[in-house]
């Protein structure tokens with residue numbers, strides 16, 4: 376296990392660049408509605424999770440998010456993510472028919488740890504969704520990803536999504552983060 | 553007060569033709585009257601006792617647009633306080649939940665005890681010259697707070713009848729359906745999201761077993777649900793005074809007997825209703841729910857806006873103006889539930905409903921576009937149709953008092969909601985509502 380600061384610059388650049396390439400490619404697939412190809416980027420044991428957040432006092436801010444294993448907006452494995460993807464390509468899955476237009480801005484990429492085949496990556500994102508003529512949703516948050524090299528190729532093995540909103544100001548979250 | 557409601561002649565819902573004036577989904581004056589006449593009078597669901605385990609624990613909710621703090625005070629009583637400081641009106645609590653010793657107003661520092669009484673104010677001697685009646689200036693409170701099986705309700709109206717009477721057998725049965733499996737607790741984490749729809753369209757939908765195969769047809773095609781489970785033909789409706797109702801699938805006595813026998817033999821669940829009916833397995837639960845109630849796998853609504861789901865959840869529909877509604881999902885599980893069952897129950901709750909839920913995703917746009925349809929100059933003047941099954945079914949009396957309609961997919965629940973809503977809106981106060989409300993129907997409906 377190596378926290379990144381201990382690695383030589385060339386190695387830091389290399390791993391950060393790889394993580395960035397992966398991330399931008401992944402975001403482009405979702406933006407372009409290539410959902411099947413996106414699924415292929417996930418390991419079979421992926422955990423995809425978005426806890427519920429709430430306003431607390433500063434003193435109780437450690438209670439801001441719900442815990443693993445409890446209530447969440449997303450608590451998905453490959454199976455449920457596959458079903459979400461299947462929905463996205465079905466006619467008359469109404470939340471996304473007509474399909475939304477989405478654009479993902481993923482920034483502030485930080486490789487925080489490299490350990491064997493695994494890279495821990497933190498990033499900020501903005502997911503902008505518009506649909507029909509005038510509907511707009513804006514989700515901004517932080518992602519904590521675990522990338523794993525499988526057969527020499529990077530895959531997404533874990534994604535924890537921390538939104539800034541507490542009350543979700545949208546009629547639904549039918550998009551993938 | 554603007555007289556949008558001039559007399560009982562004014563009718564939005566016409567029970568003879570089963571049609572509804574759409575302006576009730578968009579008229580801002582009607583909305584203001586709802587805040588007074590519906591939310592201001594009703595017993596409103598606030599939280600479950602398990603969310604307030606010890607003194608100082610609080611949970612923020614709303615009664616209509618009035619923000620309230622439910623808090624357990626030092627005497628272990630649950631208080632429902634208006635979150636508005638009597639000095640300038642600022643809120644005294646900004647967190648959605650947590651634990652506190654008192655509520656300190658962030659504006660000038662008036663400080664309130666857990667029971668709402670004003671216990672401190674900066675400059676009491678120096679600026680108020682020691683001449684201030686603190687007792688008279690505590691936080692406002694709900695007129696009454698009562699608890700039914702751990703569910704905390706509050707009303708702003710001192711004339712409201714006791715909660716158990718308000719709920720009646722239908723409202724109580726609706727809550728019993730989640731409470732009858734022993735002590736229950738609310739899981740940490742209430743999912744909240746906003747839909748641009750009138751709150752009544754969200755309520756209307758919980759009785760709607762007609763939309764399921766169309767709105768949520770995708771759930772069938774991705775193998776999440778079966779055709780039969782999505783909108784079973786056998787439907788059962790129970791209607792109670794003041795607008796409570798339960799509508800949805802119902803088992804025949806033969807189906808229930810068959811189920812109890814198969815599960816008693818240790819068979820694996822195989823029929824569409826087995827998972828839901830599993831909560832009716834032990835005799836005690838069936839006795840508690842009653843002979844008719846035990847056969848219902850339907851959706852209760854505690855009037856006005858609390859839906860009890862089949863996934864052990866409560867969904868509260870909080871109005872945010874005529875055109876917006878906040879949905880809050882509470883998940884309730886029996887205490888000491890076996891780990892594997894508990895995991896499965898949480899999995900189902902997380903994946904069916906809530907804004908990212910496989911079913912719930914598809915609902916919001918329908919409701920918001922229905923709301924928009926109530927705004928157009930031409931569209932709002934055209935009535936909506938609530939005629940499915942109208943005049944075609946009969947309320948069957950049961951010696952237990954649990955009267956029910958056993959039928960196919962129908963709109964009895966919706967009709968009852970709007971009829972009752974109209975009663976509430978045309979009543980001047982609780983005594984007149986008690987005297988003049990439409991009693992739960994008998995005979996042909």
Ligand code: FES
Nearest residue numbers: 637639640657660
């Ligand atoms: S508004 Fe609360 S102390 Fe002044």
Ligand SMILES: [Fe+2]
Nearest residue numbers: 767768911915
């Ligand atoms: Fe629905």
